[in-house]
Amino acid sequence: MEAVIKKELILEGLCCGNCAAKIEQDVNKLEGVEAASIDFISKTLSMKIADNADLNSIMTQTGHIIKNREPDINVKEKAIAVPGRKVLYFSGLDCADCAAKIEREVAGIEGVKEAVLDFVSQKLTIDVINSRDLAAIARQAVEAAARIEPGIEISGTPKALKQSSDDGRKELIKRIAFAAGALIFIIAFSFEFSFPLELGLFLTSYLLVGGEVVFRAAKNISRGQVFDENFLMSIATIGAFAIGEFPEGVAVMLFYQIGEFFQGMAVNRSRKSIMALMDIRPDFASLKIGNEVRRVSPEEVGIGDIIIIKPGEKIPLDGKVIDGKSTLDTSALTGESAPRDVEEGSEVLSGSINKSGVLTVEVSKEFGESTVSKILEMVQKASSKKAPTENFITKFARYYTPFVVFAAVALAVIPPLVIPGAVFSEWINRALVFLVVSCPCALVVSIPLSFFGGIGGASRNGILIKGSSYLEALNNVDTVVFDKTGTLTKGIFKVTQVIPSEGMDEKRLVEYAAYAESYSNHPIALSIQKAYEKEIDKSLVSEYQEISGRGIKVKVRDKSVLAGNARLMRDNGIICREFDDIGTAVHVAVNGSYSGVIIISDEIKPDSSKAVSQLRSSGVKNLIMLTGDSKAVGERVGKEIGLDEVYSELLPHQKVEKLELIEGRKQPGKKLAFVGDGINDAPVLARADIGIAMGGLGSDAAIEAADIVLMTDEPSKIASAIKIARHTRSIVWQNIIFALGVKGIILVLGAMGIATMWEAVFGDVGVAVIAILNAMRVMRIQRS
Known part of the structure; x- marks a missing residue:
């Protein structure tokens, strides 16, 4: 397999x-670009680029594609974790000379x-010789920067840019213009004026309310980007003016802008609801250095x-308790x-909340490898693995808008030419309805939000799903195959009986x-060692x-x-x-003689x-267990819990x-899920349609091998x-x-002359x- 270069771009303002969807299509x-x-949701463009490709050319072309589609987007490259590299972000660093000193x-x-x-x-990027020294070097770098420029803030993640005074003024001017335009529209609509004055008032109102939309449409057309919402609204409202429907032209733009405002609010609210589920990232760690504790x-x-964790604080990193006793709230991780x-x-996992006593913990994993980081990374990257429905909507949107636009042109031109008595202005008005309603944003925004919300809701229930493709695949599961040990059984083995042969006592046998x-x-070996x-x-x-599938041969x-x-x-x-009927038997022989x-x-x-029982109720038809244990033990477990x-x-x-044999029996279009512990069963997890790791939290092998991790x-x-x-x-x-x-x-009512542009605005922005609000409902599913 050829090596690839991974790039992630943040598209601020998207x-x-x-x-x-169009940017994604063009970049592909x-x-x-592989x-x-x-x-x-996160406004992130993820790219895989062939190692032998011209990286600079591709990034330049990508920038042009983005700017052509959306000129106001601010593009930032997101740093991707590299072994031996640390990136620190500063806030308040306004002295170039001080920056040079920090760098030196x-x-x-x-x-x-x-x-x-x-x-x-x-942004300070540090490359180190040995990745083991990375954390210590990062500390020294922070100390150096703080010493040279005491007032700066330093973080491991980029800070959100504060709104400048110029941006604030622009937003205020835009709101004042909209309010003034709305007021002028009400006056022009409520009172009678002479034609020139009426046209002037409506035109002034239109420019104040929708001038920005028309300007954006013109800029996009100059770049060859025609079929976007700005163009559709501009041509529809200008068309209304052209046929003398001044109030309707302004009203459509007015309600379009109001709808866009509410749509933006709904999207942002949905994003916040989803991101709130992932608010498990710790803000700080109390590091003990000698007798001093530093945040x-x-x-x-x-x-x-x-590190020291006080009551009420989040555990920042995975580790082992070396002093103290407490109770942990793990609901953010496990849903329980x-x-x-x-x-x-005791082992403790990052993201848990310390409820009572003070804990002293020895860190076992760096932050980038900790449980909370893996969870955040999985949930944030889940939407890159798109479900078939998402892909269908993306392709559908690509053809839907041009089709409706050309249909609108045909509706405006053909009927007046072939129908006796037909008037061009009437059919143009009907065609304008087509233009307003043709944008597919309702689908291309709400569908990904629904899947992302489903993944977030599952995370809240203690279920990590690596992508919407796996979430959708769960709908078609009709066969679930289980591992036994650690999945259906506790996996905690205990010596319950020792039966020595003649001439051997129990202690010597053990x-x-x-x-x-x-x-x-x-686990079986550990239980014997414990006994x-x-x-x-x-x-x-x-x-x-070690003899695979048999046991151990050794000299003692x-x-x-x-x-x-x-x-x-x-x-x-x-x-x-x-002895298979009463448990797992470990037979022992010494010098070729059976000992017990x-x-x-x-x-x-x-x-x-x-x-x-619940899986049967949900429509899963085949429930099967695979185990390396003996036939008698396997059948006893299977019979007790009701497997097929x-x-x-x-x-x-x-x-x-x-x-593979079981998979060959399943019906076309149906999916097979394998459930294992994620460590010994990695090959089977990878082979199944859906691999589910049981109790895999904190296990690197489980998280890597499975498509779904149950926490x-x-x-x-x-x-x-x-x-x-x-x-x-x-x-x-x-x-x-x-x-x-x-x-x-x-569209049908518009073609028949029944629906007006008022209904068309509802069909676009209102829908x-x-x-989007309906998509948010997926977040409300309760724990079962």
């Missing part, structure tokens, strides 16, 4: 969903390869550093309201088994050999020890008794039966093969995810049917506002 056509997608001082810090401070953007940015803290008690030795399993981190209750001297262990004090399942014993010619068996039991989760099929004694590669260990969350997916789909199709239905009716 407010037209249709224009965003550029030679060297993929490009715009997230309208940071460049002189030991371990820094290069430091560049862009005075215009107030720093979480990005400045490194692995092994000690039940508090979690932690004490010395000792041999514990030494044999001393290098394994498998031994003594420290294991690994110097007594040699010739360790020069004695050959086998520990594993019955197949391992049979392979070595040792006769053993079967240790029984380990795993408890079924109380939530598993509920999950199976159980496949046992499978090695990891056999799970993939079995999954708790409850399998019933799968049914909740399907419920959210169906709720989202329902709202998406409500918006599609409503928008197209209303526009279609207005968009209603669709």
Whole structure:
């Protein structure tokens, strides 16, 4: 696979969903661009560019495309995390000489390869030789900058630009002009004036209210961009003036501007509602340095550093409690309201809130790798993986607007030429209705908002979905395949029975088994080590050999020890008794002689039966379990929770093969979901249509391998995810049917001369506002 360069651009001022779709389409056509997608919610253009392409040329062309489509957009390049690189953003740095001093001082810090401070953007980029030193070097850089220029603010993320006094004046002038235009329109509409004065009043009102729209349309036409909302509104209202409908021309522009204002409010409110779900990012970390505690940015803290978390504060980074006891609110991460008690030795995850005692925590992950960062990154990037419905709407919008515009031209010209007595002014008026109603913004804005809201609502319920394509795919799941250990069962193994053979006592049997399993981190091995209750001297262990799907072969004090399942014993010619009906049996043989068996039991989760029941109720037809455990244990678990099929004694590669066979049986158009722990089951998770990691929070392997991550260990969350997916789909199709239905009716009524431009404005802006507000309903789905 060829290497690619990733670029992300922030498009400040992007407010037209249709224009965003056109920009995305044009950028995808550029030679060297492998993929490009715009997230309208975060106003981010993400690009993948071939490594051998002319990067500067592509970025220049992209800038021209954006400016041609939307001249008022301010384009900023977003820094993408690079190993060994740190970017700091300054606010209030207004001295170029001080900036040069900061750059020189940071460049002189030991371990820094290069430091560049862009005075215009107030961004300091630091490249280091060893990424392990990054956090410490960042701290030194912050200290140096604060010492040289004490009044500046420093952050790991870009600060929002404050509105300048000029911008404030422009906004105020625009509002005054709109108010004056509206007042003049009311006067001109309410009283009778001579024709020249009436025309002058309406024209003045029109220019005050809609002059900006006409100016933007003219600028866009000069760049070859015709089919946008500015052009459609301008030509429709100017056409109304041309046929003598002065009040209607001004009124359409007036209500269009009011509608745009409310649409902007609705979009911003929706964005804030969605982003509020992700308000789990910690603002600071209390870093302990010697006897001093300093408040720093979480990005400045490194692995092994000690942080203090007081009651009421968010835990800023993943780590381990080394002192203190407290209760944590993990609802922002898991969607569960039940508090979690932690004490010395407990693992804590960033994004949780400390409710009671003071905690001292040793940091185990840098901020960029912490749980809260991964969650934020997943949710923010989720909309780049677009659902088929989104892609359809984007393609539909590309053809819909030109089609309606040409239909309007035909409606204005053809009937007066072929219908006796037809008047051009009447048919032009009907054609103007077509122009006003032809913009598809209601769809291209509300559909992505619906999917993003569904992903946000799922996140609030403790379900991380990596993209709207996976959210939509959940609607078609008819087969769910489960792993057993850690998914349907607790995965907490305990030695429940020790049965030695003649001549062997229980303690010695457990000792041999514990030494044999001393290098394994498998839950069964750990349970045996725990049952031994003594420290294991690994110097007594040699010739360790793990036999896949069987067990362990090893030498302990020069004695050959086998520990594993019955197949391992049979392979070595040792006769053993079967104990599969009461748990997992670990048979032990010493020097080729059978020494006994240790029984380990795993408890079924109380939530598993509920999950199976809810999935059946939601229409999932096939519920199957794949396990490496024995047939008797697998069938016992399957029968107890009500599964349809159980496949046992499978090695990891056999799970993939079995999954492929199951997938071959599913109906066309249906999806198969595999649910596993995300670590041992990574190959199967990747092979399934939808990979779901159970209890994967904090596990890098789970987050990487799965398409959906359940933040708790409850399998019933799968049914909740399907419920959210169906709720989202329902709202998406409500918006599609409503928008197209209303526009279609207005087009028909307009062609018949019944609908006026007043109805057309509702069909454009009114429908968009209603669709956006409807999209926000997906956020209100309750936890189940």
